[in-house]
Amino acid sequence: MRAWLPTGRASDPIELAEIDRPTPGPGELLVEVRAYSINRGETILLGNPRPGWRPGKDIAGVVAEVGSGVEGWRIGDRVVAHPDSAGWAEFAVVAVHNVAALPDSVDDRTAAALPLAGLTALRLLRVAGPIAGKRVLLTGASGGLGHYLVELAAAQGAIITALTSTPARGERLLELGAHEVLASVEDTEGHFDVVFESVGGPTLTRAWARLDKRGLLIWLGQASGTPITLDFFNWSGAESGTLRKFSYHDSDIPDGTDLATLVRLVHGGHLHPEIGDVRSWTETPKALRALLDRAVRGNLVLTVDEEV
Numbered sequence: 619m620r621a622w623l624p625t626g627r628a629s630d631p632i633e634l635a636e637i638d639r640p641t642p643g644p645g646e647l648l649v650e651v652r653a654y655s656i657n658r659g660e661t662i663l664l665g666n667p668r669p670g671w672r673p674g675k676d677i678a679g680v681v682a683e684v685g686s687g688v689e690g691w692r693i694g695d696r697v698v699a700h701p702d703s704a705g706w707a708e709f710a711v712v713a714v715h716n717v718a719a720l721p722d723s724v725d726d727r728t729a730a731a732l733p734l735a736g737l738t739a740l741r742l743l744r745v746a747g748p749i750a751g752k753r754v755l756l757t758g759a760s761g762g763l764g765h766y767l768v769e770l771a772a773a774q775g776a777i778i779t780a781l782t783s784t785p786a787r788g789e790r791l792l793e794l795g796a797h798e799v800l801a802s803v804e805d806t807e808g809h810f811d812v813v814f815e816s817v818g819g820p821t822l823t824r825a826w827a828r829l830d831k832r833g834l835l836i837w838l839g840q841a842s843g844t845p846i847t848l849d850f851f852n853w854s855g856a857e858s859g860t861l862r863k864f865s866y867h868d869s870d871i872p873d874g875t876d877l878a879t880l881v882r883l884v885h886g887g888h889l890h891p892e893i894g895d896v897r898s899w900t901e902t903p904k905a906l907r908a909l910l911d912r913a914v915r916g917n918l919v920l921t922v923d924e925e926v
Contacts (some may be wrong), residue, residue: 619646620635620636621706622674622918623635639709643686646714647681647684649681652922653730654730655733655920656706657675657734659734674701674716691714699877700733701714702716708922711910714874715873718877718878718881721881723884729881730883732891734767737877740879741866741869749811751776752776752812753830755778755781755806755814757814758781762891764782764791765892771795773888783801785801804824805857809831811827812835815836815838819844822835823846826857829855831858831859833862834862835855891920892915893915896919897918897921899920902920
């Protein structure tokens with residue numbers, strides 16, 4: 619089969635190669651990949667890939683082989699899956715608890731955009747707790763995660779301020795329920811009950827200053843690449859606030875169960891994945907560059923086709 623392999627080279631971080639088709643072990647499924655989505659975190663890992671690692675955590679396709687001990691799945695079943703890695707390929711092995719079934723109403727491209735960003739949004743809201751009527755600030759909001767988080771939080775009654783680099787990148791967020799879209803923390807007014815912060819550097823410091831007295835700031839990333847410095851002797855903003863570091867892995871609910879929830883929401887018309895670009899998987903290197911250049915709003919999906 620063909621798969622994208624990391625090269626460790628900055629100029630061309632991946633190459634398409636012919637490798638052996640994997641075999642599912644006990645409790646695993648082999649999925650024939652029809653589409654996959656790429657994430658900014660994977661671009662970071664490609665800069666210094668660990669031995670044996672291959673990129674790919676968001677896939678949709680059909681079951682091609684069923685491992686021993688697996689019940690309830692048949693060859694040909696349509697699925698969305700969240701493998702630990704190695705999804706940028708024609709076939710990928712996935713633990714059965716990281717897989718959810720797809721109805722005919724959800725196509726492969728839409729499903730491929732769900733796993734990492736969708737799981738993160740769903741679990742962030744669990745960490746935040748009840749947010750109906752609360753003022754919520756979301757930094758770095760124009761990616762796939764931001765769109766999911768805005769729509770899900772707005773549906774729960776949150777009053778959301780989303781931060782994006784340009785107004786054009788925030789238009790869809792307003793349609794999904796954001797109260798306002800601004801360019802920076804300095805443009806905001808008042809204080810926020812909950813802050814979802816993913817930029818890092820001075821953005822987190824400024825966001826903390828906008829946090830309500832007993833508010834909650836959830837840190838989930840450092841997209842700017844700039845380290846964070848907080849002066850807790852500066853009493854502007856939250857006097858008794860909580861700062862929590864978030865990892866989407868820290869969940870007692872299996873990925874497959876949460877994926878099934880996301881699929882149900884899409885099927886019911888309550889969640890609308892924002893897919894900013896769709897390309898052939900042979901264009902994955904160009905897609906990576908577009909993602910790094912912030913040329914894509916929402917998710918970027920690659921379709922696995924017969925083109926060479």
